[in-house]
Amino acid sequence: MDSEANETRTIDTGTAGPTGTIGTGPAVDTTGTGPAVNATGTGPAVDTTESGPAADRTEDLRHLRQLVARARHVVFDFDGPVCFLFPGSSAERVARDRAEWLREHGLHGLLMEEDRGHPDPYLVLSAVAGRHPGSDLVAELEERLTRQELAEVPRAWPTPYADVLVRTWTALGARLAIATDTSDRPVLSYLDSRGLTGCFAPHVYGRTPVPDLRLPGPHPHAVRRALNALGAAAGTSLVIGDTPADFAAAREAGTAFVGYAPNERGERRLLEAGVPRRHLVSSLDVLLRAVREG
Structure with missing residues (x-):
């Protein structure tokens, strides 16, 4: 997981995937040309590329x-x-906790405005490490995040x-x-x-x-x-x-x-x-x- 990946996760049950992605069931047709091939490679292919001929999902498989x-x-x-x-809202909760910890220690100014309240629990650590590499503050934040990660394991x-x-x-x-x-x-x-x-x-x-x-x-x-x-x-x-x-x-x-x-x-x-x-x-x-x- 990285700073681009943290979001409220929707867990895929394995029954279907985004159009054009190899999944385990028929993808939703958004082209109007018919159903996309399923993961077994037995259905008709549709055009899932930017341009050119229809993508052969059997060949992809x-x-x-x-x-x-x-x-x-x-x-x-x-x-x-x-x-x-960090399923559901867990990532947002951990990120808010981290930002609040900085605020309580008078360090909220270390974050850029766009970093505050971001739902990525790793963003605060990355932001502070970028401004104060190798500092005791970074080490403390890293250990705090590790403890939060450990607490999330059962969930x-x-x-x-x-x-x-x-x-x-x-x-x-x-x-x-x-x-x-x-x-x-x-x-x-x-x-x-x-x-x-x-x-x-x-x-x-x-x-x-x-x-x-x-x-x-x-x-x-x-x-x-x-x-x-x-x-x-x-x-x-x-x-x-x-x-x-x-x-x-x-x-x-x-x-x-x-x-x-x-x-x-x-x-x-x-x-x-x-x-x-x-x-x-x-x-x-x-x-x-x-x-x-x-």
Whole structure:
């Protein structure tokens, strides 16, 4: 999760996805030309591109399966692809608490006007770190955010199909890691609560090891660190994320990327960042079936 990704989350149940995104059911037709192909590749294709011929969703699914088949090392972002750590209004509540803490300490002026009241719980930390890098204030704020993240773990919403996808990939021999702007402590706490620690440990790279808190989202350093620790080559690696920051980290590391876009806003953000439409899925069920079929 990064400063662009925090919003009131609408959890996808895996029954349909945004138009043109590979999902598990028919996408809503907004073109007037007929229904979009479903994830099985058995329905008619419609034009989901900016211009040119109709997009062949069957071909997109084939490409996705090839992408998955090559993946021997998979790096997940945490908040989004694995779970929703701040579901509903939790992110706004945490951000307000953080801004209020600054106000109580006479530090509210550290935030730019546009930063105040922003629903991203990481934005205050990033804003303060940008103005006072390496200060005790940043360290205190980071620890405070970590405690809040830990408190949210029992309320986190598992991303549909994430648990079984992780277990299936592991059982088939893939090596997995997490690279995220969340602290590694709540990540490990969540994984333990779901019985997933063994699928990732010790390859969990959270916010604490990242040298520059001013850069929200998984810094490319975290992705590279994960890949190096796994002994992974870029050509056999895959990053799964839900934000432009995830895509940028994968691109800098030279790895393939699959974008998780459970709603139209997430899809639009990733498309605008340059993610190819055929690399987007609205449900992890699509990846799960690709893994099983590979």
